[in-house]
Amino acid sequence: MIEALSARSLAWGRTENNIRALAGYAAARKAEIGRENVFDFSIGNPSVPPPPCVNEAFRALLEETDPVELHAYTPAPGLPSLRRAIARQLSEKSGTDFDWRQVYVTMGASAGLAAFCRAVLLPGEKAVAFAPFFMEYRVFAEAAGGALVTVPPREDMQPDLGALTSVLDEKVKLVILNSPNNPSGAVLTEESLRRISALLSDAERRYGHPVYLLADEPYRELLFDGRRPLCAADYYDDTVICYSYSKSLSLPGERLGYLAVSSRVRDREAVFDAIAGAARGCGYINAPSLIQRVVERCLDATADLDVYARNREALYGGLRELGFTCVYPDGAFYLFVKSPIPDAVAFSERAKRYELILVPSDDFGVPGYLRLAYCVPREMIDRSMGAFAALAREFGLKKE
Amino acid sequence: MIEALSARSLAWGRTENNIRALAGYAAARKAEIGRENVFDFSIGNPSVPPPPCVNEAFRALLEETDPVELHAYTPAPGLPSLRRAIARQLSEKSGTDFDWRQVYVTMGASAGLAAFCRAVLLPGEKAVAFAPFFMEYRVFAEAAGGALVTVPPREDMQPDLGALTSVLDEKVKLVILNSPNNPSGAVLTEESLRRISALLSDAERRYGHPVYLLADEPYRELLFDGRRPLCAADYYDDTVICYSYSKSLSLPGERLGYLAVSSRVRDREAVFDAIAGAARGCGYINAPSLIQRVVERCLDATADLDVYARNREALYGGLRELGFTCVYPDGAFYLFVKSPIPDAVAFSERAKRYELILVPSDDFGVPGYLRLAYCVPREMIDRSMGAFAALAREFGLKKE
Numbered sequence: 001m002i003e004a005l006s007a008r009s010l011a012w013g014r015t016e017n018n019i020r021a022l023a024g025y026a027a028a029r030k031a032e033i034g035r036e037n038v039f040d041f042s043i044g045n046p047s048v049p050p051p052p053c054v055n056e057a058f059r060a061l062l063e064e065t066d067p068v069e070l071h072a073y074t075p076a077p078g079l080p081s082l083r084r085a086i087a088r089q090l091s092e093k094s095g096t097d098f099d100w101r102q103v104y105v106t107m108g109a110s111a112g113l114a115a116f117c118r119a120v121l122l123p124g125e126k127a128v129a130f131a132p133f134f135m136e137y138r139v140f141a142e143a144a145g146g147a148l149v150t151v152p153p154r155e156d157m158q159p160d161l162g163a164l165t166s167v168l169d170e171k172v173k174l175v176i177l178n179s180p181n182n183p184s185g186a187v188l189t190e191e192s193l194r195r196i197s198a199l200l201s202d203a204e205r206r207y208g209h210p211v212y213l214l215a216d217e218p219y220r221e222l223l224f225d226g227r228r229p230l231c232a233a234d235y236y237d238d239t240v241i242c243y244s245y246s247k248s249l250s251l252p253g254e255r256l257g258y259l260a261v262s263s264r265v266r267d268r269e270a271v272f273d274a275i276a277g278a279a280r281g282c283g284y285i286n287a288p289s290l291i292q293r294v295v296e297r298c299l300d301a302t303a304d305l306d307v308y309a310r311n312r313e314a315l316y317g318g319l320r321e322l323g324f325t326c327v328y329p330d331g332a333f334y335l336f337v338k339s340p341i342p343d344a345v346a347f348s349e350r351a352k353r354y355e356l357i358l359v360p361s362d363d364f365g366v367p368g369y370l371r372l373a374y375c376v377p378r379e380m381i382d383r384s385m386g387a388f389a390a391l392a393r394e395f396g397l398k399k400e
Numbered sequence: 401m402i403e404a405l406s407a408r409s410l411a412w413g414r415t416e417n418n419i420r421a422l423a424g425y426a427a428a429r430k431a432e433i434g435r436e437n438v439f440d441f442s443i444g445n446p447s448v449p450p451p452p453c454v455n456e457a458f459r460a461l462l463e464e465t466d467p468v469e470l471h472a473y474t475p476a477p478g479l480p481s482l483r484r485a486i487a488r489q490l491s492e493k494s495g496t497d498f499d500w501r502q503v504y505v506t507m508g509a510s511a512g513l514a515a516f517c518r519a520v521l522l523p524g525e526k527a528v529a530f531a532p533f534f535m536e537y538r539v540f541a542e543a544a545g546g547a548l549v550t551v552p553p554r555e556d557m558q559p560d561l562g563a564l565t566s567v568l569d570e571k572v573k574l575v576i577l578n579s580p581n582n583p584s585g586a587v588l589t590e591e592s593l594r595r596i597s598a599l600l601s602d603a604e605r606r607y608g609h610p611v612y613l614l615a616d617e618p619y620r621e622l623l624f625d626g627r628r629p630l631c632a633a634d635y636y637d638d639t640v641i642c643y644s645y646s647k648s649l650s651l652p653g654e655r656l657g658y659l660a661v662s663s664r665v666r667d668r669e670a671v672f673d674a675i676a677g678a679a680r681g682c683g684y685i686n687a688p689s690l691i692q693r694v695v696e697r698c699l700d701a702t703a704d705l706d707v708y709a710r711n712r713e714a715l716y717g718g719l720r721e722l723g724f725t726c727v728y729p730d731g732a733f734y735l736f737v738k739s740p741i742p743d744a745v746a747f748s749e750r751a752k753r754y755e756l757i758l759v760p761s762d763d764f765g766v767p768g769y770l771r772l773a774y775c776v777p778r779e780m781i782d783r784s785m786g787a788f789a790a791l792a793r794e795f796g797l798k799k800e
Binding site for chain 2: 001002003004005006008009010011012013014020043045046047048049050054055058059062066067068070071072073074076107108110111112113114115118119120121122125136139140142143144170171173207208209210250251252253254255267270271272273274275276277278280281282283284285286287288289290291
């Protein structure tokens with residue numbers, strides 16, 4: 001009996017992730033009772049506009065460039081000038097050389113993650129992610145025929161390296177690192193990075209094949225309190241950087257990012273070729289042409305990211321004062337709040353009664369927390385405090 | 401022994417297709433001897449600018465829309481307003497109803513083809529393509545775990561339906577139709593479409609599972625001599641339309657297209673869900689946001705496609721006069737020229753001596769032809785005639 005459709009594709013198409021489901025609920029609720037009455041912390045869509053250079057670049061390109069050239073196919077890995085600029089920037093900001101010929105421009109970080117999983121994973125092989133993690137990692141690993149293995153966090157949301165040791169078997173080809181982290185806002189310490197590097201190097205020696213470290217860094221510039229980003233490639237040779245301009249340039253819908261294979265990666269040309277082949281198999285022809293040119297002109301700019309730092313203070317401070325327990329976020333634009341009851345899904349449901357839209361952490365591989373995306377207008381945070389106060393009272397939380 | 405990389409991804413990344421290779425050669429040659437001295441017929445990149453409404457839409461959207469909203473994530477299947485407009489247009493131009501909830505906006509036709517293969521093909525199952533065909537069909541079918549089976553053409557490049565009958569076994573889940581055709585310029589006749597429909601309906605009854613017809617139609621509007629496009633969904637129930645705005649709006653680099661599941665498809669909601677799941681597995685988050693809005697405003701416009709009709713006359717007439725045998729193209733912007741020697745690859749090499757860049761047909765699944773993309777400046781066609789005359793003389797072709 002031959003099935004009409006791929007059961008796996010069907011299942012992925014039918015299991016709406018919780019974020020999209022809650023965002024849909026929030027949209028419907030806003031239509032019903034008015035935008036200003038819903039406190040929507042569901043989705044990680046930047047709330048600050050792109051920096052001015054983005055609009056200037058759009059305008060100049062549309063006015064000055066021959067439209068046939070402007071909208072033409074680019075080479076599959078991206079415009080050489082953009083790839084060169086990315087490699088130069090990465091090399092300057094780290095202690096590692098990046099060669100432009102191993103930079104592949106992708107349609108956002110997700111396309112890069114999906115392609116890289118297909119480039120390195122074979123059926124039966126494994127990728128490792130540190131919980132809490134972006135839920136699509138599992139889909140991408142399984143779509144490549146592999147499996148995702150997860151490592152639970154410590155209480156402070158730093159990776160539990162003992163647990164990492166126990167999952168590093170011969171089948172592990174890939175470890176995904178996401179710092180600053182979605183959904184917890186935690187930033188990996190240099191000490192953790194060194195120890196992960198040592199463990200992966202041991203595994204490579206033990207098993208005789210590469211274990212790639214994929215540094216998924218869409219929040220690289222979203223670091224608070226004067227922290228500077230660490231480049232994983234400085235600590236571990238077989239590192240590939242996955243980046244997106246969604247957050248730093250506030251262009252999430254435009255789908256632009258890249259994979260960059262560090263020059264320290266053994267057989268880096270082959271890794272690049274496998275990325276190119278995997279991307280080809282997914283039907284990527286090239287990342288959108290106009291936006292490649294826009295981003296090339298704005299490579300050193302960012303949106304006003306200080307807004308998120310101020311939002312963090314307001315939300316973290318406000319919730320702490322009401323008696324909520326939160327992970328103090330060093331980066332990204334998410335606050336990870338401990339659910340006052342063990343079942344975070346049930347808590348998220350109760351929060352809806354106060355028009356608070358909070359994403360339960362279960363889908364991120366950790367139970368018992370709520371993710372609050374604070375890339376929202378500041379005044380919404382301020383106005384939400386009354387609702388949080390009522391919620392805190394219902395659950396008997398004590399003011400600090 | 402565990403391999404470092406996926407051998408299949410590596411192979412796809414390393415086998416440059418002939419078109420890209422020749423286009424690269426042409427670019428290098430232009431740099432060497434001057435653009436005007438190279439007659440580059442290699443690549444199907446539109447030579448006419450987008451219609452004026454495209455630039456107007458860009459300008460208006462960038463000026464008038466809140467940039468946070470303009471560049472935000474859209475729903476994964478695309479903006480509802482765009483999906484509604486596409487469904488309305490398809491329904492109006494055919495005798496079949498298309499429901500917007502089964503329109504999935506993709507990053508160009510290739511992304512749609514790749515996703516659809518993953519939605520319906522399981523390991524060991526087959527897709528059928530009529531030769532000559534777009535070479536990536538094979539990659540997409542194999543990337544889904546399936547295989548591509550090809551049906552050779554008749555001399556006039558219409559499908560050989562006897563040959564189709566012989567390949568339609570139980571494992572065939574999908575038949576891909578591309579009319580107007582890349583690379584031959586042939587347009588499927590209504591009679592052929594009726595007979596294909598009858599054969600696929602027979603196969604469905606015989607094997608008890610759907611055999612989907614995927615109508616890959618990026619050249620739908622590029623029809624000459626007053627011809628009107630046929631909608632495959634009017635002839636066959638289990639039809640899915642795959643479209644791209646690359647050619648009709650001259651936006652190939654911007655990557656926008658769609659998959660539309662006809663309302664006659666049994667279990668059309670499930671087909672749509674499987675498409676959505678397959679797209680998710682490939683890391684598609686949404687098609688680029690700004691360009692979705694631009695295309696929505698220009699849905700009934702096209703670039704000045706008459707330019708291609710005039711180019712066709714000039715190139716076809718000129719080459720016929722020099723003694724070349726050509727398939728008369730009823731659509732698209734390609735001329736399929738018979739190689740004067742059996743080995744079209746060798747002929748393509750010889751043509752380079754006259755600075756003529758012609759793609760041999762072998763990669764399209766038919767030996768012995770050359771594809772000439774005539775989406776080029778008209779004056780290049782005129783100037784190329786001296787080079788073609790010298791080539792004709794070398795191979796002893798006789799003037800008409």
